[in-house]
Amino acid sequence: MSPTIEIIPAGQWGEAVGGRLARFLAERPGTRLCLPTGSTPGPAYAAFAAGGGRLDRTEVFLLDEFVLPAGHPARCDEMIRRDFLDLLDHGPAALHQLDPGAESLTDECARYEALIAGSGLDLTLLGIGGNGHIGLNEPGSAPDGITRIVGLASSTVEAAARYGEGAPPQMGLTLGLAAVLASREIWLLVTGEHKAGILYEALHGPVGSDVPASFLQEHPNTIVLTDEAAAGLLG
Ligand code: F6R
Secondary structure (H helix, E strand, O other): OOOEEEEEOHHHHHHHHHHHHHHHHHHOOOEEEEEOOOOOOHHHHHHHHHOOOOOOOEEEEEOEEEOOOOOOOOOHHHHHHHHOHHHOOOOOOEEEOOOOOOOOHHHHHHHHHHHHHHHOOOEEEEOOOOOOOEOOEOOOOOOOOOOEEEEOOHHHHHHHHOOOOOOOOOEEEEOOHHHHHOOOEEEEEEOOHHHHHHHHHHHHOOOEOOEHHHHHHHOOOEEEEEEOOOOOOOO
């Protein structure tokens, strides 16, 4: 089944997505929720918090992490704290993340893969990179890929440089496409005219590793929550 597409006027995008998330979680206590960081979800997270949304009956898993020292402002755990968790009166029942400071990153990825494989994910929110990546599953990633250490594409390094001062990351840890695509529901969050081309390719181009987000075409329960600018080429 191809993804459902919901086009939201720009000024209402954050509120619409934040409200939808609040309703989803209120109706389903115990949700295992996987979250991205970056620029796109910020307005939705802020609106969720402003509307009194709560995560205290939700188990949160971070989708990915950059290999950067603890406390670096571009780290995903720092971004999610700044952009989301610090804004809430009722934080997550549990927060799980990949630790790039672990002694063995291979063991750390295996731990996270097993943790998620247990009961899977109920809802995964995703952003999309300008090159079609989801999580840090860069072009070339296989749909059955596991949680692993990845080298970042140059466009991802450039994008990460905007998230915080200092040298940007060159490597990351990411949930693999297998676990992402096994999520029972996926919301792909896309905003801005600069994402229009890649969103079109992801939804209408060939399904394959060149554009990892294209695998969502084959996922049975994906909703694309886009603003008008990013939906500009969808026709
Ligand atoms: C971040 C992540 C990435 C971003 C993507 C879009 O946790 O998983 O895949 O979602 O790079 O980033 P923004 O939203 O900053 O354009």
